[in-house]
Amino acid sequence: MQAVSQEEGAREALRERLGVGARYDAAAAPARELGWARRGTAYFARKLNELRDEALDGASLIPGWSRRHVVALIGYQARWQALAIEQLRTGEAVALPDQAEQAGQIVLAATLPARALRNLFDHAEVHLNVEWRDLSNSLWERSVRDIDGGSVAVRATPWIRARALWVHAVDLDNGGAYLDFPLGVLDALVADIVGHWQSAGTVPDLLLQPTDRPEPVRLGAGTTAVNGRMADLVRWLAGRGARRLEHSAPELPALPAGPYLVGRHSRLTSLI
Template sequence: MMARSDVLEAVVLGTEFFRRGVDALPDEALKGESLLPGWSRAHVVAHVGFNALAIGRLAQWAATGVESPMFASVEARNAEIADGALLSSDELRELFDESAVALDRYWREIPESRWEHPVRNGQGTVVPVSETLWMRAREVWIHGVDLNVGTSFADIPAAVLERILGDIKGVWQARGESSIRLRVVDAGRAYSGAADAGVQVSGSLAALTAWAAGRGSVGVSSGAWAPAAAPRWV
Protein backbone atom coordinates (compact mmCIF):
# COMPACT_ATOMS: atom_id res chain seq x y z
CA MET A 1 0.00 0.00 0.00
CA MET A 2 1.36 3.41 -0.96
CA ALA A 3 1.56 6.00 1.83
CA ARG A 4 -0.52 9.13 1.38
CA SER A 5 2.62 11.18 0.74
CA ASP A 6 3.66 8.73 -1.99
CA VAL A 7 0.24 8.89 -3.62
CA LEU A 8 0.32 12.69 -3.51
CA GLU A 9 3.73 12.61 -5.20
CA ALA A 10 2.23 10.33 -7.86
CA VAL A 11 -0.49 12.96 -8.40
CA VAL A 12 2.08 15.73 -8.78
CA LEU A 13 4.28 13.74 -11.17
CA GLY A 14 1.27 12.45 -13.11
CA THR A 15 -0.11 15.97 -13.48
CA GLU A 16 3.25 17.09 -14.85
CA PHE A 17 3.27 14.07 -17.19
CA PHE A 18 -0.16 14.96 -18.53
CA ARG A 19 0.71 18.65 -18.84
CA ARG A 20 3.85 17.83 -20.85
CA GLY A 21 1.67 15.85 -23.24
CA VAL A 22 -0.73 18.74 -23.67
CA ASP A 23 2.12 21.23 -24.06
CA ALA A 24 3.68 19.07 -26.78
CA LEU A 25 0.59 19.45 -28.96
CA PRO A 26 0.08 22.37 -31.36
CA ASP A 27 -3.35 23.92 -31.00
CA GLU A 28 -4.79 22.22 -34.08
CA ALA A 29 -3.51 18.82 -32.90
CA LEU A 30 -5.70 18.96 -29.80
CA LYS A 31 -8.63 18.08 -32.06
CA GLY A 32 -6.78 15.04 -33.39
CA GLU A 33 -7.38 11.42 -32.42
CA SER A 34 -6.53 10.16 -28.96
CA LEU A 35 -5.88 6.50 -28.21
CA LEU A 36 -9.45 6.13 -26.92
CA PRO A 37 -11.96 5.08 -29.61
CA GLY A 38 -14.41 7.86 -30.37
CA TRP A 39 -12.54 10.48 -28.36
CA SER A 40 -10.32 13.25 -29.65
CA ARG A 41 -7.46 14.58 -27.56
CA ALA A 42 -9.80 17.45 -26.70
CA HIS A 43 -12.21 14.94 -25.15
CA VAL A 44 -9.37 13.55 -23.02
CA VAL A 45 -8.24 16.99 -21.84
CA ALA A 46 -11.81 18.04 -21.07
CA HIS A 47 -12.46 14.81 -19.19
CA VAL A 48 -9.32 15.14 -17.07
CA GLY A 49 -10.07 18.78 -16.34
CA PHE A 50 -13.65 18.12 -15.29
CA ASN A 51 -12.49 15.09 -13.31
CA ALA A 52 -10.34 17.38 -11.16
CA LEU A 53 -13.38 19.53 -10.41
CA ALA A 54 -15.49 16.44 -9.67
CA ILE A 55 -12.90 15.09 -7.24
CA GLY A 56 -12.71 18.57 -5.76
CA ARG A 57 -16.39 18.29 -4.91
CA LEU A 58 -15.64 15.15 -2.92
CA ALA A 59 -12.86 16.99 -1.09
CA GLN A 60 -15.31 19.78 -0.23
CA TRP A 61 -17.79 17.15 0.98
CA ALA A 62 -15.19 15.80 3.39
CA ALA A 63 -14.05 19.23 4.52
CA THR A 64 -17.52 20.62 5.21
CA GLY A 65 -19.65 17.55 5.86
CA VAL A 66 -22.13 18.74 3.22
CA GLU A 67 -22.73 16.03 0.63
CA SER A 68 -21.44 17.01 -2.81
CA PRO A 69 -21.40 14.21 -5.42
CA MET A 70 -18.87 14.05 -8.23
CA PHE A 71 -21.56 14.69 -10.84
CA ALA A 72 -25.33 14.77 -11.02
CA SER A 73 -25.58 11.73 -13.31
CA VAL A 74 -23.60 9.74 -15.84
CA GLU A 75 -25.55 11.52 -18.57
CA ALA A 76 -24.60 14.92 -17.17
CA ARG A 77 -20.95 13.86 -16.97
CA ASN A 78 -20.94 12.64 -20.57
CA ALA A 79 -22.62 15.83 -21.80
CA GLU A 80 -20.07 17.94 -19.94
CA ILE A 81 -17.20 16.11 -21.63
CA ALA A 82 -18.83 16.39 -25.07
CA ASP A 83 -19.33 20.12 -24.60
CA GLY A 84 -15.82 20.52 -23.21
CA ALA A 85 -14.31 18.91 -26.30
CA LEU A 86 -15.70 21.84 -28.31
CA LEU A 87 -13.73 24.41 -26.30
CA SER A 88 -10.91 26.28 -27.99
CA SER A 89 -7.35 25.06 -27.44
CA ASP A 90 -6.66 27.96 -25.08
CA GLU A 91 -9.80 27.18 -23.09
CA LEU A 92 -8.87 23.50 -22.85
CA ARG A 93 -5.37 24.28 -21.60
CA GLU A 94 -6.82 26.75 -19.10
CA LEU A 95 -9.38 24.19 -17.93
CA PHE A 96 -6.68 21.63 -17.22
CA ASP A 97 -4.35 24.03 -15.43
CA GLU A 98 -6.97 25.84 -13.35
CA SER A 99 -8.82 22.67 -12.35
CA ALA A 100 -5.57 21.06 -11.17
CA VAL A 101 -4.80 24.11 -9.02
CA ALA A 102 -8.35 24.14 -7.64
CA LEU A 103 -8.20 20.45 -6.72
CA ASP A 104 -4.94 20.94 -4.86
CA ARG A 105 -6.53 23.78 -2.90
CA TYR A 106 -9.59 21.70 -2.01
CA TRP A 107 -7.39 18.89 -0.72
CA ARG A 108 -5.41 21.33 1.41
CA GLU A 109 -8.65 22.54 2.98
CA ILE A 110 -9.47 19.09 4.39
CA PRO A 111 -8.64 19.01 8.13
CA GLU A 112 -6.32 16.17 9.10
CA SER A 113 -9.08 14.69 11.25
CA ARG A 114 -11.40 14.34 8.23
CA TRP A 115 -9.16 12.53 5.76
CA GLU A 116 -11.05 9.28 6.39
CA HIS A 117 -14.46 10.93 5.92
CA PRO A 118 -16.63 8.72 3.66
CA VAL A 119 -17.58 9.95 0.20
CA ARG A 120 -18.95 8.20 -2.90
CA ASN A 121 -16.84 7.73 -6.00
CA GLY A 122 -18.16 7.84 -9.55
CA GLN A 123 -19.37 4.24 -9.34
CA GLY A 124 -21.34 4.98 -6.17
CA THR A 125 -18.93 3.09 -3.92
CA VAL A 126 -18.29 4.59 -0.48
CA VAL A 127 -14.57 5.29 0.03
CA PRO A 128 -12.57 7.48 2.41
CA VAL A 129 -11.75 10.86 0.90
CA SER A 130 -8.07 9.91 1.11
CA GLU A 131 -8.81 7.53 -1.78
CA THR A 132 -9.43 10.54 -4.04
CA LEU A 133 -5.68 11.12 -4.17
CA TRP A 134 -5.23 7.76 -5.84
CA MET A 135 -8.28 8.27 -8.05
CA ARG A 136 -6.62 11.38 -9.44
CA ALA A 137 -3.16 9.83 -9.77
CA ARG A 138 -4.56 6.95 -11.80
CA GLU A 139 -6.53 9.36 -13.96
CA VAL A 140 -3.66 11.62 -15.01
CA TRP A 141 -1.16 8.83 -15.64
CA ILE A 142 -3.44 6.63 -17.76
CA HIS A 143 -4.97 9.48 -19.71
CA GLY A 144 -1.55 11.05 -20.19
CA VAL A 145 -0.80 8.03 -22.36
CA ASP A 146 -4.22 8.27 -24.02
CA LEU A 147 -3.28 11.72 -25.35
CA ASN A 148 -1.41 9.88 -28.12
CA VAL A 149 1.77 11.94 -27.99
CA GLY A 150 4.22 9.03 -28.09
CA THR A 151 4.26 8.10 -24.42
CA SER A 152 3.36 4.65 -23.12
CA PHE A 153 2.70 2.73 -19.94
CA ALA A 154 6.47 2.18 -19.76
CA ASP A 155 6.71 5.86 -18.77
CA ILE A 156 4.54 5.27 -15.68
CA PRO A 157 6.37 4.55 -12.38
CA ALA A 158 6.39 0.90 -11.31
CA ALA A 159 4.60 1.60 -8.01
CA VAL A 160 1.78 3.30 -9.90
CA LEU A 161 1.57 0.46 -12.43
CA GLU A 162 1.40 -2.14 -9.67
CA ARG A 163 -1.46 -0.37 -7.95
CA ILE A 164 -3.37 0.14 -11.21
CA LEU A 165 -2.98 -3.55 -12.02
CA GLY A 166 -4.08 -4.44 -8.50
CA ASP A 167 -7.20 -2.30 -8.91
CA ILE A 168 -8.06 -4.03 -12.17
CA LYS A 169 -7.54 -7.52 -10.78
CA GLY A 170 -9.71 -6.60 -7.81
CA VAL A 171 -12.55 -5.62 -10.14
CA TRP A 172 -12.15 -8.82 -12.14
CA GLN A 173 -12.18 -10.98 -9.03
CA ALA A 174 -15.27 -9.21 -7.68
CA ARG A 175 -17.00 -10.06 -10.96
CA GLY A 176 -15.89 -13.69 -10.86
CA GLU A 177 -13.22 -13.31 -13.56
CA SER A 178 -10.79 -15.71 -11.85
CA SER A 179 -9.64 -17.63 -14.93
CA ILE A 180 -6.78 -15.25 -15.80
CA ARG A 181 -3.28 -15.47 -14.32
CA LEU A 182 -0.85 -12.64 -14.99
CA ARG A 183 2.88 -13.31 -15.13
CA VAL A 184 5.12 -10.26 -14.88
CA VAL A 185 8.27 -11.31 -16.70
CA ASP A 186 10.42 -8.36 -15.63
CA ALA A 187 9.65 -9.16 -11.99
CA GLY A 188 9.96 -12.92 -12.41
CA ARG A 189 6.70 -13.65 -10.64
CA ALA A 190 3.01 -14.25 -11.14
CA TYR A 191 1.06 -11.17 -10.17
CA SER A 192 -2.18 -12.86 -9.26
CA GLY A 193 -4.67 -15.46 -10.34
CA ALA A 194 -5.08 -19.15 -9.64
CA ALA A 195 -2.16 -21.41 -10.53
CA ASP A 196 -4.54 -23.57 -12.56
CA ALA A 197 -6.17 -20.61 -14.31
CA GLY A 198 -7.38 -21.33 -17.81
CA VAL A 199 -5.49 -18.38 -19.32
CA GLN A 200 -2.02 -17.12 -18.44
CA VAL A 201 -0.96 -13.78 -19.88
CA SER A 202 2.72 -12.83 -19.72
CA GLY A 203 4.54 -9.58 -20.28
CA SER A 204 6.36 -6.74 -18.61
CA LEU A 205 4.59 -4.90 -15.80
CA ALA A 206 3.96 -1.97 -18.16
CA ALA A 207 2.67 -4.15 -21.01
CA LEU A 208 0.43 -6.22 -18.74
CA THR A 209 -1.05 -3.14 -17.12
CA ALA A 210 -1.74 -1.58 -20.51
CA TRP A 211 -3.43 -4.78 -21.69
CA ALA A 212 -5.47 -5.14 -18.51
CA ALA A 213 -6.56 -1.50 -18.79
CA GLY A 214 -7.85 -2.11 -22.31
CA ARG A 215 -4.97 -0.36 -24.08
CA GLY A 216 -3.92 -3.09 -26.53
CA SER A 217 -1.86 -6.28 -26.42
CA VAL A 218 1.57 -5.06 -27.54
CA GLY A 219 4.26 -6.87 -25.54
CA VAL A 220 2.01 -9.50 -23.96
CA SER A 221 1.43 -13.11 -24.91
CA SER A 222 -0.71 -16.07 -23.97
CA GLY A 223 1.16 -19.17 -24.99
CA ALA A 224 2.06 -18.79 -28.65
CA TRP A 225 -0.69 -16.28 -29.28
CA ALA A 226 -1.56 -12.71 -28.50
CA PRO A 227 -4.28 -12.75 -25.82
CA ALA A 228 -7.82 -11.69 -26.44
CA ALA A 229 -8.97 -8.33 -25.12
CA ALA A 230 -8.94 -8.12 -21.34
CA PRO A 231 -12.25 -8.11 -19.45
CA ARG A 232 -13.64 -4.63 -18.86
CA TRP A 233 -12.79 -3.03 -15.54
CA VAL A 234 -14.61 0.33 -15.69
Protein backbone atom coordinates in the same frame (compact mmCIF):
# COMPACT_ATOMS: atom_id res chain seq x y z
CA MET B 1 9.36 5.88 17.47
CA GLN B 2 12.64 7.61 16.73
CA ALA B 3 11.94 7.52 12.99
CA VAL B 4 8.47 8.98 13.59
CA SER B 5 9.94 11.75 15.73
CA GLN B 6 12.52 12.56 13.06
CA GLU B 7 9.81 12.67 10.39
CA GLU B 8 7.65 14.99 12.49
CA GLY B 9 10.66 17.15 13.23
CA ALA B 10 11.40 17.47 9.53
CA ARG B 11 7.77 18.35 8.89
CA GLU B 12 7.83 21.08 11.53
CA ALA B 13 11.05 22.48 10.10
CA LEU B 14 9.44 22.63 6.66
CA ARG B 15 6.44 24.47 8.08
CA GLU B 16 8.72 27.05 9.64
CA ARG B 17 10.54 27.59 6.35
CA LEU B 18 7.29 27.93 4.40
CA GLY B 19 5.92 30.47 6.85
CA VAL B 20 2.41 31.47 7.86
CA GLY B 21 -0.28 30.80 5.28
CA ALA B 22 1.59 28.05 3.44
CA ARG B 23 -0.34 24.88 2.60
CA TYR B 24 1.04 21.42 3.23
CA ASP B 25 -0.37 17.92 3.54
CA ALA B 26 -1.70 16.70 6.87
CA ALA B 27 0.24 13.94 8.59
CA ALA B 28 -2.60 11.49 7.93
CA ALA B 29 -2.69 12.22 4.19
CA PRO B 30 -1.85 9.28 1.86
CA ALA B 31 1.59 10.54 0.87
CA ARG B 32 2.36 7.80 -1.67
CA GLU B 33 -0.86 8.22 -3.62
CA LEU B 34 -0.64 12.01 -3.50
CA GLY B 35 2.84 11.72 -4.93
CA TRP B 36 1.55 9.55 -7.76
CA ALA B 37 -1.25 12.03 -8.49
CA ARG B 38 1.10 15.02 -8.53
CA ARG B 39 3.65 13.26 -10.72
CA GLY B 40 0.79 12.17 -12.96
CA THR B 41 -0.41 15.76 -13.20
CA ALA B 42 3.05 16.87 -14.32
CA TYR B 43 3.24 14.00 -16.82
CA PHE B 44 -0.18 14.70 -18.31
CA ALA B 45 0.62 18.41 -18.47
CA ARG B 46 3.86 17.71 -20.32
CA LYS B 47 2.17 15.51 -22.92
CA LEU B 48 -0.62 18.08 -23.31
CA ASN B 49 1.77 21.03 -23.66
CA GLU B 50 3.69 19.18 -26.37
CA LEU B 51 0.53 19.22 -28.51
CA ARG B 52 -0.18 22.25 -30.69
CA ASP B 53 -3.70 23.64 -30.46
CA GLU B 54 -4.75 22.19 -33.81
CA ALA B 55 -3.51 18.77 -32.74
CA LEU B 56 -6.16 18.66 -30.01
CA ASP B 57 -8.69 17.95 -32.76
CA GLY B 58 -6.90 14.69 -33.57
CA ALA B 59 -8.05 11.28 -32.44
CA SER B 60 -7.08 9.89 -29.05
CA LEU B 61 -6.60 6.21 -28.28
CA ILE B 62 -10.16 6.12 -26.97
CA PRO B 63 -12.47 5.04 -29.81
CA GLY B 64 -14.75 7.90 -30.84
CA TRP B 65 -12.98 10.46 -28.68
CA SER B 66 -10.69 13.26 -29.76
CA ARG B 67 -7.83 14.47 -27.62
CA ARG B 68 -10.16 17.31 -26.65
CA HIS B 69 -12.49 14.83 -24.93
CA VAL B 70 -9.60 13.34 -22.96
CA VAL B 71 -8.44 16.77 -21.76
CA ALA B 72 -12.01 17.69 -20.84
CA LEU B 73 -12.43 14.46 -18.88
CA ILE B 74 -9.22 15.00 -16.92
CA GLY B 75 -10.05 18.64 -16.25
CA TYR B 76 -13.56 17.94 -15.05
CA GLN B 77 -12.55 14.96 -12.92
CA ALA B 78 -10.31 17.28 -10.90
CA ARG B 79 -13.11 19.85 -10.63
CA TRP B 80 -15.66 17.28 -9.43
CA GLN B 81 -13.28 15.81 -6.89
CA ALA B 82 -12.35 19.27 -5.63
CA LEU B 83 -15.99 20.31 -5.26
CA ALA B 84 -16.89 17.14 -3.36
CA ILE B 85 -13.96 17.62 -0.97
CA GLU B 86 -14.73 21.33 -0.59
CA GLN B 87 -18.30 20.45 0.37
CA LEU B 88 -16.99 18.09 3.05
CA ARG B 89 -14.45 20.59 4.35
CA THR B 90 -16.74 23.64 4.49
CA GLY B 91 -20.09 21.98 5.15
CA GLU B 92 -21.67 24.07 2.40
CA ALA B 93 -23.82 22.29 -0.20
CA VAL B 94 -22.32 21.99 -3.68
CA ALA B 95 -24.20 20.82 -6.77
CA LEU B 96 -22.43 17.76 -8.13
CA PRO B 97 -23.42 16.30 -11.50
CA ASP B 98 -24.75 12.79 -11.93
CA GLN B 99 -23.21 10.45 -14.49
CA ALA B 100 -25.36 11.69 -17.39
CA GLU B 101 -24.56 15.30 -16.55
CA GLN B 102 -20.87 14.48 -16.36
CA ALA B 103 -20.94 12.98 -19.83
CA GLY B 104 -22.72 16.06 -21.18
CA GLN B 105 -20.22 18.42 -19.58
CA ILE B 106 -17.31 16.52 -21.13
CA VAL B 107 -18.88 16.63 -24.60
CA LEU B 108 -19.58 20.36 -24.26
CA ALA B 109 -16.10 21.16 -22.90
CA ALA B 110 -14.54 19.35 -25.85
CA THR B 111 -15.91 22.16 -28.06
CA LEU B 112 -14.16 24.93 -26.12
CA PRO B 113 -11.40 26.99 -27.72
CA ALA B 114 -8.02 25.37 -27.14
CA ARG B 115 -6.92 28.01 -24.65
CA ALA B 116 -10.08 27.59 -22.57
CA LEU B 117 -9.70 23.81 -22.59
CA ARG B 118 -6.10 24.08 -21.38
CA ASN B 119 -7.21 26.53 -18.69
CA LEU B 120 -9.84 24.05 -17.51
CA PHE B 121 -7.11 21.49 -16.87
CA ASP B 122 -4.75 24.00 -15.24
CA HIS B 123 -7.26 25.64 -12.91
CA ALA B 124 -9.04 22.43 -11.90
CA GLU B 125 -5.85 20.62 -10.91
CA VAL B 126 -4.74 23.61 -8.80
CA HIS B 127 -8.14 23.69 -7.07
CA LEU B 128 -7.97 19.98 -6.29
CA ASN B 129 -4.44 20.18 -4.94
CA VAL B 130 -5.43 23.08 -2.67
CA GLU B 131 -8.38 21.07 -1.34
CA TRP B 132 -6.13 18.10 -0.58
CA ARG B 133 -3.65 20.32 1.22
CA ASP B 134 -6.41 21.97 3.30
CA LEU B 135 -7.77 18.67 4.62
CA SER B 136 -7.18 18.00 8.30
CA ASN B 137 -6.17 14.60 9.66
CA SER B 138 -9.76 13.84 10.66
CA LEU B 139 -11.22 14.80 7.28
CA TRP B 140 -8.88 12.39 5.51
CA GLU B 141 -10.79 9.64 7.35
CA ARG B 142 -14.18 10.78 6.04
CA SER B 143 -16.06 10.01 2.83
CA VAL B 144 -17.60 12.03 0.01
CA ARG B 145 -20.58 11.30 -2.23
CA ASP B 146 -20.06 9.52 -5.53
CA ILE B 147 -22.21 9.82 -8.64
CA ASP B 148 -24.25 6.72 -7.80
CA GLY B 149 -25.44 8.18 -4.51
CA GLY B 150 -23.01 6.09 -2.49
CA SER B 151 -19.76 7.23 -0.97
CA VAL B 152 -16.04 7.01 -1.58
CA ALA B 153 -13.30 7.42 1.01
CA VAL B 154 -11.53 10.77 0.80
CA ARG B 155 -8.17 9.03 1.09
CA ALA B 156 -9.03 7.04 -2.04
CA THR B 157 -9.36 10.19 -4.18
CA PRO B 158 -5.60 10.69 -4.84
CA TRP B 159 -5.30 7.18 -6.28
CA ILE B 160 -8.49 7.64 -8.31
CA ARG B 161 -6.98 10.81 -9.71
CA ALA B 162 -3.56 9.26 -10.26
CA ARG B 163 -4.82 6.31 -12.27
CA ALA B 164 -6.87 8.59 -14.52
CA LEU B 165 -3.93 10.92 -15.15
CA TRP B 166 -1.44 8.20 -16.03
CA VAL B 167 -3.79 6.05 -18.14
CA HIS B 168 -5.27 8.99 -20.03
CA ALA B 169 -1.91 10.66 -20.59
CA VAL B 170 -1.13 7.69 -22.83
CA ASP B 171 -4.60 7.97 -24.38
CA LEU B 172 -3.58 11.40 -25.71
CA ASP B 173 -1.52 9.39 -28.22
CA ASN B 174 1.36 11.83 -28.01
CA GLY B 175 4.28 9.58 -27.16
CA GLY B 176 3.15 8.68 -23.67
CA ALA B 177 3.95 5.12 -22.63
CA TYR B 178 3.23 2.77 -19.77
CA LEU B 179 7.01 2.37 -19.54
CA ASP B 180 7.04 5.93 -18.15
CA PHE B 181 4.82 5.00 -15.19
CA PRO B 182 6.28 4.69 -11.68
CA LEU B 183 6.68 1.04 -10.70
CA GLY B 184 4.24 1.46 -7.83
CA VAL B 185 1.58 2.83 -10.16
CA LEU B 186 1.92 -0.19 -12.44
CA ASP B 187 1.54 -2.58 -9.49
CA ALA B 188 -1.47 -0.64 -8.19
CA LEU B 189 -3.11 -0.73 -11.61
CA VAL B 190 -2.76 -4.51 -11.72
CA ALA B 191 -4.30 -4.79 -8.26
CA ASP B 192 -7.13 -2.47 -9.32
CA ILE B 193 -7.92 -4.45 -12.46
CA VAL B 194 -7.73 -7.83 -10.75
CA GLY B 195 -9.88 -6.56 -7.88
CA HIS B 196 -12.52 -5.44 -10.38
CA TRP B 197 -12.54 -8.86 -12.04
CA GLN B 198 -12.81 -10.58 -8.68
CA SER B 199 -15.79 -8.46 -7.70
CA ALA B 200 -17.45 -9.20 -11.06
CA GLY B 201 -16.62 -12.92 -10.91
CA THR B 202 -14.80 -12.71 -14.25
CA VAL B 203 -11.16 -13.42 -13.34
CA PRO B 204 -9.40 -14.94 -16.39
CA ASP B 205 -7.08 -17.93 -16.09
CA LEU B 206 -3.71 -16.26 -16.61
CA LEU B 207 -0.18 -16.60 -15.36
CA LEU B 208 1.40 -13.18 -15.76
CA GLN B 209 5.18 -13.44 -15.82
CA PRO B 210 6.75 -9.98 -15.75
CA THR B 211 10.29 -10.12 -17.08
CA ASP B 212 11.26 -7.21 -14.83
CA ARG B 213 9.71 -8.51 -11.61
CA PRO B 214 10.84 -11.41 -9.43
CA GLU B 215 7.42 -13.02 -8.92
CA PRO B 216 4.64 -14.03 -11.35
CA VAL B 217 0.99 -13.08 -10.85
CA ARG B 218 -1.40 -16.04 -11.00
CA LEU B 219 -5.02 -15.35 -11.89
CA GLY B 220 -7.59 -18.11 -11.64
CA ALA B 221 -6.11 -21.45 -12.70
CA GLY B 222 -3.20 -19.73 -14.42
CA THR B 223 -3.85 -21.68 -17.63
CA THR B 224 -2.28 -19.28 -20.14
CA ALA B 225 1.17 -17.85 -19.44
CA VAL B 226 1.85 -14.33 -20.72
CA ASN B 227 5.36 -12.90 -20.52
CA GLY B 228 6.55 -9.32 -20.94
CA ARG B 229 7.60 -6.24 -19.08
CA MET B 230 5.16 -5.17 -16.42
CA ALA B 231 4.38 -1.97 -18.32
CA ASP B 232 3.36 -3.95 -21.40
CA LEU B 233 1.32 -6.38 -19.33
CA VAL B 234 -0.54 -3.49 -17.68
CA ARG B 235 -1.23 -1.87 -21.04
CA TRP B 236 -2.86 -5.10 -22.20
CA LEU B 237 -4.78 -5.67 -18.96
CA ALA B 238 -6.09 -2.10 -19.12
CA GLY B 239 -7.59 -2.77 -22.54
CA ARG B 240 -5.13 -0.64 -24.49
CA GLY B 241 -3.77 -3.38 -26.76
CA ALA B 242 -0.94 -5.91 -26.64
CA ARG B 243 2.67 -5.04 -27.41
CA ARG B 244 5.84 -7.08 -26.98
CA LEU B 245 4.07 -9.91 -25.16
CA GLU B 246 4.82 -13.62 -25.46
CA HIS B 247 2.18 -16.21 -24.61
CA SER B 248 1.84 -19.97 -24.27
CA ALA B 249 -1.49 -20.16 -26.14
CA PRO B 250 -1.73 -19.78 -29.93
CA GLU B 251 -3.36 -16.39 -29.35
CA LEU B 252 -3.74 -14.02 -26.44
CA PRO B 253 -7.08 -14.68 -24.74
CA ALA B 254 -9.80 -12.06 -24.81
CA LEU B 255 -9.97 -10.22 -21.52
CA PRO B 256 -13.16 -9.52 -19.59
CA ALA B 257 -14.30 -5.93 -19.20
CA GLY B 258 -12.11 -4.07 -16.75
CA PRO B 259 -12.48 -0.93 -14.63
CA TYR B 260 -10.92 1.30 -17.26
CA LEU B 261 -13.63 1.08 -19.89
CA VAL B 262 -13.09 3.81 -22.41
CA GLY B 263 -15.47 6.43 -23.69
CA ARG B 264 -18.38 8.17 -22.07
CA HIS B 265 -19.25 5.18 -19.87
CA SER B 266 -15.79 5.03 -18.29
CA ARG B 267 -15.71 4.94 -14.52
CA LEU B 268 -12.73 7.26 -14.80
CA THR B 269 -15.15 10.06 -15.66
CA SER B 270 -16.56 9.96 -12.14
CA LEU B 271 -15.39 10.76 -8.65
CA ILE B 272 -14.81 7.06 -8.17
